[in-house]
Amino acid sequence: MKIFNDKKFIRMEVIRLAQRGRKPKPTAVKQLEGNPGKRQLNANEPKPAARAPSCPKWLEDDAKKEWRRLAKQMEQLGILTEVDMAAFAGYCQAYARWKEAEEFISRHGAIVKTPSGYWQQVPQVSIAQQYMKQMSKFCEQFGLTPASRSRIVTDKGNDSSDDAMEQLLSLGGEKK
Numbered sequence: 001m002k003i004f005n006d007k008k009f010i011r012m013e014v015i016r017l018a019q020r021g022r023k024p025k026p027t028a029v030k031q032l033e034g035n036p037g038k039r040q041l042n043a044n045e046p047k048p049a050a051r052a053p054s055c056p057k058w059l060e061d062d063a064k065k066e067w068r069r070l071a072k073q074m075e076q077l078g079i080l081t082e083v084d085m086a087a088f089a090g091y092c093q094a095y096a097r098w099k100e101a102e103e104f105i106s107r108h109g110a111i112v113k114t115p116s117g118y119w120q121q122v123p124q125v126s127i128a129q130q131y132m133k134q135m136s137k138f139c140e141q142f143g144l145t146p147a148s149r150s151r152i153v154t155d156k157g158n159d160s161s162d163d164a165m166e167q168l169l170s171l172g173g174e175k176k
Contacts, residue, residue: 091138
């Protein structure tokens with residue numbers, strides 16, 4: 001924040017840190033998508049080590065299970081790096097809390113009768129919705145939804161092809 005002091009008035013100017021428009025995609029995601037806009041890629045973008053961070057000890061048990069379920073696969077695809085620990089922990093924690101709220105709803109129902117006789121939604125419904133929104137945002141960033149994943153093109157993990165026809169087609173019809 002800048003403050004300009006003048007004899008007649010004091011003007012405060014706020015430096016805007018928020019960007020307008022779409023959020024920029026990381027260069028790695030643009031490359032995985034095949035750079036559909038054919039724009040110049042940022043060669044100076046930071047490139048963190050492409051290995052998954054270790055699971056934080058403070059995560060809830062269900063969050064740790066989700067971490068173990070996804071971290072290795074995401075590391076192999078080059079999506080999860082060491083510097084993504086906080087964001088991925090946020091996803092896993094949101095998942096654990098969403099799951100807890102959904103399990104409560106499954107056991108007790110989504111509405112209850114109040115002492116005054118009215119039917120009311122249990123708080124866990126709103127809690128589940130909030131954590132689902134958080135999870136959706138994290139999933140979009142990490143390519144964990146069918147729509148966001150469909151925009152990513154990668155050949156990692158698809159090396160073993162036993163189909164002879166696929167091999168011939170990939171060679172352009174040449175014989176080995």
